[in-house]
Structure formats: C-alpha cells, structure tokens
Amino acid sequence: MNVGFIGLGHMGSGMAANLLKAGHDVTVYNRTHAKSDALASKGAKVALTPGDASKGDAVFTMLANDRALEEVVYQDHGLLASLKPGAVHISSSTISVALSKKLADDHGRQDQRYVAAPVFGRPDAAAAAKIFVVAAGKSDTLNSVSPLLDAVGQRTFTISDQPEAANIVKLSGNFLIATVIESLGEAMALVGKAGVDKHQYLEVLTSTLFGAPIYKTYGTLLADAKFQPAGFAAPLGLKDIELALAAGQELRVPLPIASLxxxxxxxxxxxxxxxxDWSAIGGLAAKDAGAA
Amino acid sequence: MNVGFIGLGHMGSGMAANLLKAGHDVTVYNRTHAKSDALASKGAKVALTPGDASKGDAVFTMLANDRALEEVVYQDHGLLASLKPGAVHISSSTISVALSKKLADDHGRQDQRYVAAPVFGRPDAAAAAKIFVVAAGKSDTLNSVSPLLDAVGQRTFTISDQPEAANIVKLSGNFLIATVIESLGEAMALVGKAGVDKHQYLEVLTSTLFGAPIYKTYGTLLADAKFQPAGFAAPLGLKDIELALAAGQELRVPLPIASLxxxxxxxxxxxxxxxxDWSAIGGLAAKDAGAA
Amino acid sequence: MNVGFIGLGHMGSGMAANLLKAGHDVTVYNRTHAKSDALASKGAKVALTPGDASKGDAVFTMLANDRALEEVVYQDHGLLASLKPGAVHISSSTISVALSKKLADDHGRQDQRYVAAPVFGRPDAAAAAKIFVVAAGKSDTLNSVSPLLDAVGQRTFTISDQPEAANIVKLSGNFLIATVIESLGEAMALVGKAGVDKHQYLEVLTSTLFGAPIYKTYGTLLADAKFQPAGFAAPLGLKDIELALAAGQELRVPLPIASLxxxxxxxxxxxxxxxxDWSAIGGLAAKDAGAA
Amino acid sequence: MNVGFIGLGHMGSGMAANLLKAGHDVTVYNRTHAKSDALASKGAKVALTPGDASKGDAVFTMLANDRALEEVVYQDHGLLASLKPGAVHISSSTISVALSKKLADDHGRQDQRYVAAPVFGRPDAAAAAKIFVVAAGKSDTLNSVSPLLDAVGQRTFTISDQPEAANIVKLSGNFLIATVIESLGEAMALVGKAGVDKHQYLEVLTSTLFGAPIYKTYGTLLADAKFQPAGFAAPLGLKDIELALAAGQELRVPLPIASLxxxxxxxxxxxxxxxxDWSAIGGLAAKDAGAA
Known part of the structure; x- marks a missing residue:
C-alpha cells in the first residue's frame, strides 16, 4: 500500500521501518527533518509537509501529545487538508479521548476515514515489530488497514467500533503500569526499612506471584534507585495519568489510584x-518513610 | 525428622501431607479433631492438645490469625510449655509483626528456637508442594529445618536473620495482590463504561504487559463479577492489609495505596x-461509577 | 460611574441592584432577557448584546463558567470588541486560572484594563451587599474601580497585582468548603453508627471548636440528609474542584484532599x-459505611 | 463531693484546681509527685498511689493514653481495686473505644460506675474552666456527677448512655481539627506558589467564611511555619487519628480523609x-510542592 508516516521518534522510526520491510510504499514526515534520513536510506520517500505525507491510501501519526497531533492535522498543508476521500488516518499516538473523538468527526465530514491504533511496547519492541496494536474503528476501515497494522506489531487487538475506546484502553494500560511502580515503591520502602535487601525481595516477588516482566523491569529500577536516563520521562507519565483521569471524568468513573x-x-x-524516568515516582514512598 | 503440625485448614492439610510424603514422622493437631482423620489415614499421629504435637524436633503452626496462634502457643499444655530446648517453632501463619517478635523473644527465653516461614500460594499449590516459602531466622536454625521447608514447597527463600522480616514480606505480597485487584477494578470500570468488553480487555492485558497469572486469575473474577465462593474471604483480606499498615506504622512507612x-x-x-472473595473490592469501582 | 453588568443569575442580580442603589449608571445584559426586567424596574438600562453593556467605564461579568464567559467576551458585538481603551473588565465569575490569564493578556493588547474580582457569599448575601470581594490586578486599576467593588460587598481584599491570584484564592475557598462537607460527612457517619444523634453532635461541634457558620450550615444539611433543592449544584462543585486541581497542576502543587x-x-x-446540592458528597461516607 | 483526680498534666492540673475552687474535697495523684505540690498548696490532699486517690465518691482520670490509664486502673493498689461500690470513675482521657468499653464492663462487675467524659479545649481553657465536656453513660450516673463536670468546664454535653460514644465524639473532633490543618496546608501551598501572601490569605479566610478560632489558630502557625514548641505533639496527633480509624474499623466506617x-x-x-506540633503535617503540602 501507499502509506505515509508522520512522527519519527523512538517509536515511529521503528514502525515506519517495518512498513518498508513489509514492502509498502512509505512516505515519511518529521518536524526536524534530520530524522527522516535514516528512513530514506531504507527506501522511504521524504515529505516536507505533513500534507505531502498524507496523499496515499493511509497515513500513520505517532506524535508526542495532543498539541503535536493537532498541529500536523489542522495546519495549512496538513493531514486533514490533504487526505483523499476514503483514505485512512491511523492514529497511534497516546492522545486524549476528546481529541480522538474530534478527529473521527472531522475526518468523517471530509469523507475520510479514521482508526485509533495506539500501541503497547517500548522502542526496541517497535524496532523488532513486536509491539501490540490496540485498534478501534469501523470494521471495514480496520480490515482495509490490517496489513499495515500487522506489519508494525506482533498482534492486533480489535476492541470496538468506537475509535476512542482504543485510546482509553491504551491510557488504562499506562495507568496499570504506573500502579505497579507505585505499589512496588511502597512495598520496597516497607521491607527495606525492615532490613530486607531490595533485590532479594524482588527475586521473591518475580519468582512467585509476580512473574510479569513489568515487575522485573520496574522493580529493578526501583531497587537500584536508577531513574536516569529516562526511558519514558516523568512529564509524559503525568500526561497519561491526566488523560486517564480526564476520560474518567467524561465517563464519570472515579479512579482513586489514578488520583494518587x-x-x-x-x-x-x-x-x-x-x-x-517515570518510575521515579516509586522512590517517593521511601522518601516519605525517611529512608531515601 | 520428628515434627508436629498445628492447624489443618486448607493450607495446613496439604503441607502436613507433604511432610509425611517426604518421610517425616508427623504428629498433627487441629482444634476440630475431625480434620485430623484424613492425615491419620496417611500415617500421621493425632495429638489431642497443641502441646502433644510439640514434643518433636520441630513444630509447624499454620493458623488463621494472631489470636488462634496465641491460643495454641500460650495455653496450658500449649506449644510454648511443651517444646524441648533447642527444638524449633516454624511459624507459617500470616500474622502480625508484633506477634512474630514476641514469639521470637518468648521462645528464646525458654532456649527454644523460632523461625518465621510464611508461604505464598493457594491450597492447590500447598497440596502439590508447589508453594513458596519465605523464611527468616538465625541461619543455623534455618539450616536445621531446611529439609522440612523444602518438603512443603517448591523453593525456600531465606531473607533475613530477623524472623519478623519474613512476615513483613508475606504481608507486602498480599498488599501487592490487593493492589492488582483494585487497579484492575478501576481500569475495568473505565473501559467497561466506554463500551469495551471486559473479557476482551483482559485478554489484551494478559497477552501484552500483564502476563502474570495473578492478572489472569483476578481479572477473570472481576470480568465475571463472580465473588463467590470465597477462595480467600474479604475479612481475611482486610486483616492482612491492617497488618501491613500496622507494620508500616511501627516502622514509620506511609503506604497510601494500602490506606485506600x-x-x-x-x-x-x-x-x-x-x-x-476479597477480589470483590475490585467491584466497588464499577459501583462508584454507577455501572454495577 | 457608568457601568455594565453581564450575567444576572442568583448572584449577579443582587450585585447589579446594589450598584444601582449606590447611584451608579448601570446597563445590564443577560442571555435570557426576562431576567433583565427586574433590574430595569429599579432603573437599569437593558442591553441586547454583551457589547452594548460594555461601553461604559467598567463592566462586570458574573457567569456560570469559562465557556459562558468566553462567549460574551469573544463573540461578535461582544465585550472585548466593545470596551473602550482604559475601561475596566471586572471579572467576578469563578473561572479557571488559564482563562483569567488569557483575558488579562487579550485586554492588555486592546489597551483595555482587567481585574479579577471573584466573591465569597451566597445569593442572599449578594442581595444584601454583604459578600466579600477578593480582587487582584494592577493597583491603579483596582483604585479606579474600588467604588464599584465597595458597592457590591461588605469588604474588598486586594491580594495581588496578578489578576489570576484572585481566582486561585476563590477556588481555594471552595476547596476548603468542600473539605468541611466531606470531613463532616465522615465524622457523622462514624458517630452516627455509634448511635449518637447527628443534630446533637452538630451542636457539640458548633458550640465548641467549630463555631464558623459554615459548619452549622452544611452540618445541618448533612444531619437532615437534605440535599434538595440545590443551593449550589453538585456539577458546579465538581467544576470548581477541577479548576483548583488544574491550578495545582499548572503550579505543580499536589492537593490530595482535592483529589479525594x-x-x-x-x-x-x-x-x-x-x-x-454539592453537600450531597458528604452523604457518601454514610453510604460507604452501609448506613444510608 | 469527695473526689479524686489522677493525672496532673497540662489539662489535669487546671481541672483539679477548678474542682477545689468549686468547694469539693479533692485528692490528687500523679506518677511524678512533684506536680502534686501546686495542687496541695491550693488545698488538695496528695495520694501516693492511684488507689488512695480513688476512695471517694468519684475519681477523674486524665492521662496521656490507653497504657497510662490501664496502669493506674489495673495495678495493685490501683483504681479498680480501690473504688467503692457505687462510686464513679470519670474517664476524661482521650482513649480508645475498646478500652472505654472494657472499663465500663470491668467497673460494672465490681458494682462500680463509669462515665466517659472527654473534654475539648486547650490547657489555658482547662485552667479557666472554659473547656467543654462531652459525657456519656447511664443517666443517673451522669446526674450524680454533674456538679463535678460543671465545675471543670463551661458546658457539659450529654450525648449517649453508651460511655464509648463520648470517646468517639472526642476522637472525631480531633479528626476534624487535623482535617482543618491539612486542608489549610494544601490551600496555602497553592496560593503561596501563586504569589499570595499567606497571612493576608488567612485574613481573607477568617474574615469571611472561616471565622472559627481554629482556622485562625492553626492558619497562623502554618503561615508562620512555626511548629515549635509543640502545643500538642505530632505523635499524639497520630495516636488520635489511629484511634479514630480503629473506631471506624470496629464499626466498619471508612474514613478516607483520616487515612490520608x-x-x-x-x-x-x-x-x-x-x-x-501536630500542625506540622500542614507543612508537608508545601514540601511536596517544592516550596518549603
């Protein structure tokens, strides 16, 4: 397929490369153009405006936040102005429910199509096409882009015909990860002050009931109190929790752990x-306990 | 070894049976004597008082709470009065840090020995000798009972020479499980109100970042809103959170998620x-959201 | 002075009437024109657009929320387009910090002046000119409108040269009131379940340490569980807490009670x-306690 | 009446002196005897054991915590062993609900009588007989000691025939005060970071809706960040919140602000x-906000 890709950060670069690998005709755009070069060397065309990357059958967006996405969509020579009728905007950024709804509406008015397809996984998984894609939108639209989604991840979950549902699922996932961090931080503050070695404690946890990699990954960061460099920076963590709370407010769902x-x-x-790194919130419990 | 076992509930029965299987000479005691019969048929001697089960090289206790343990230890013809000098009390119940410390002191004054060895795992794992043992105490004492600990579980973690540290680790584990329940409950309330099917949501979670069995087990209970029969009853859940908070108070470690x-x-x-079942706390988020 | 008044709700009607009483030349505007009649009968001129109420020396706005205020300010024939250079927009609505800052900027660019002057007090106090005015802005601007502020309230507090500081103080006040409601609700759930009569309990509180009228007012609503009619509706309460939290986010100030x-x-x-009424949140503690 | 007084701390000394002033025959006991001298000079008899202070018609206890009270009651030559049948133990300490119930039972078995009569007010109010007494117990018992209660305070509230209800009311009062401290701390962290002067802010609050002395008293401590000397030390504050939470647990009343x-x-x-001073908890919000 003829597909555009807007946003070549840690995640987007890997995803775009995998679209190329799968044989698609890919046009990339990034605000700072230097990032496009690596993709160009793999066969991508380089666009100078978001609009020029949006003239094919579909275009992915993978940007940092609502504002960045709004800019590429709504600017002159932007995505909305350039996408053909029937072509699909695949929105993979972690954005607000409100913006996802607005995009669905605005594309609909232009006879364009829209799916939300946020992903789970870190940059190395994106590079290896091992991320998971959570997709929502009209089923024929999803079908038409499924080769693209399959090319970037190891599995695609289709969860609703309402695009914003996928965004909520993504936000809930980050909420659950942050909960693991906070609860491990509290538990380690407790056992640590009781004299238990934190690494040994983590081994007990991960060998028994808490075998998921997420406990190992974040537990090690916490046991080492190693919060730099930031794999996922704290302000982004706050942003996602805010978006989860905003979704909760819209739907009237109190989320007391998210509030905390x-x-x-x-x-x-x-x-x-x-x-x-956002895991640094897990160090606050020890600080409150006078032990950090 | 010649070993006693006091407390033949869902967990204790399996543990005692595994001691027999490993070739130990086991004397069992339970307040309601009927429960001793099954063990007797497997070769156990049956004691009529806690003291009569405490005359060997070691005695396990696996009881519901502090009060039940205090009773078998401190009563006339109880454990404390009957244990030989040098013999070992292996305390596997989930009890308070305060009681664990007190037991260590009281046994020490009688030249008896004490280890705390709470376990992770549910009754079926106890029956299959697949539980995990978290043990703490003096190293020579731990060494002397390691064949017993190895007989009841798949792995023994030795985490401190202070017995109560093992109790804190056990309590922290139940705190972490309850956190998983609550956070899943909040997340499901949110995605559920957004129209996402809860079982499908759970599959997304467990196929991606949250592969630990605990997410699967409790997530299924929550998606089904099936809280009976109680595998682990809610009042016991409250008890363990209270004990974790009490440990936190003693050590001056605030635990805000535990408070919640x-x-x-x-x-x-x-x-x-x-x-x-204690997982029913995970249904409260949906109730607060007006969706249950 | 020649002054406009936009927004004739429960609060605004009383404030506008007091400006008339103080001898000012008042032009009123309300979206539903019927509300202007009562003021007209007291001598007010009636404007048909916000802009027509904004042609004097100053104009008050007293509206329900950000959106309502934005509409009257930014619409065609709106306040911003009509206010003379040097004239003053006195913004008394309970609005977001972000909007207050934006208004200050936008008026500045037009050589117009802006003060934030939110008020404390309920409709009967507004009618009696007994409300309190919390004002912030440049000192010469505040001086020039002080006769107007003094006409609507019993006392004006000047607290900062940054207009938005007054909005934060107002939001913090509503946060403190909601805290009183919630804490009284929790306390009453506790003593109520212990068999103490809630009215008698309230008398103990208000006769001893908690003599402020706010404890009496809200305590009586809670003891009676009388949450209708709504003096201040729950959605408005939520809005103000959200605004306080948003201010906290902007300034990076965690507010755990506000989160709750x-x-x-x-x-x-x-x-x-x-x-x-927003005091109904105080009934939730009793419900959680199974006593409502 | 012939009355004993056990516990001559900041509060008890003033209360005992007022009993003397009212013409009662008072015998005092304090663990450190030096404190009895001042009372002796005003006409009190000095007892050398708690029992010797418990031989009259009634005996007050005003001690720091459960343990101190249990000691004077249950020791050899203690209160319980010495009080005559029909004589009344007036328990004014801030103690647990559990101990208050136990005392009622134990005195009942000895045909002694018991009322709980905790007080609201600080030492200067105790000295001036301006404290408030919250009393609970059987009505004839309360009647028989009402001259004593009236002598130590400005007003006596009779709130239940269950003694422990008075203890719950007292604990709820300290919970409400601590809530005022915390909420003021949060509000001041917010307005302070917005550049508002904290003293001026406090004047706005206390001149408007929050006129109770408690806002003035604690608000001034917070604005000054002056937490020494401790009028009421932080560990005592924690104790009382713990007792409120324990009462809530017993009655199954969740108290989320108390948890916080x-x-x-x-x-x-x-x-x-x-x-x-316990008001120092109100400084933590500013610390979390990076502003202290």
Missing part, C-alpha cells in the same frame, strides 16, 4: 524530576 | 461482603 | 446526583 | 517530626 498517582507525579516534578 | 485498600475493604464489609 | 473530593463528586454524579 | 491524615503523620514522624 497524579499527586505523586506532581510531587516528583515539583521537586526537580522533569528529566527522570 | 483498607477503606475499600471496610466499604465492602459494611455493605454485606463478609462472605465474598 | 473530585472522586467523591464523580461518584455522586455517576449515581444520579446531578440535581443535588 | 495518618499517612501525613507517618511521613512527618519518619522525617524527624517527633517534637513538632
């Missing part, structure tokens, strides 16, 4: 945590 | 939840 | 509370 | 707050 996480992120950022 | 869990358990019990 | 209040309001609204 | 306060106190104490 929000306060943790604010505390972290108010005390110099802007450049730390 | 405590309030959830109280809400559940105040509204008729005494006979429900 | 937000969850309470969402629970209330998710369970049919749209038409209840 | 408990975590605040633990944080304070874990970071060196043992000798600070």
């Amino acid at each position: 996480l929000r306060d943790r992120f604010l505390t972290l950022l108010a005390n110099g945590g802007d450049n730390l | 869990l405590r309030d959830r358990f109280l809400t559940l019990l105040a509204n008729g939840g005494d006979n429900l | 209040l937000r969850d309470r309001f969402l629970t209330l609204l998710a369970n049919g509370g749209d038409n209840l | 306060l408990r975590d605040r106190f633990l944080t304070l104490l874990a970071n060196g707050g043992d000798n600070l």
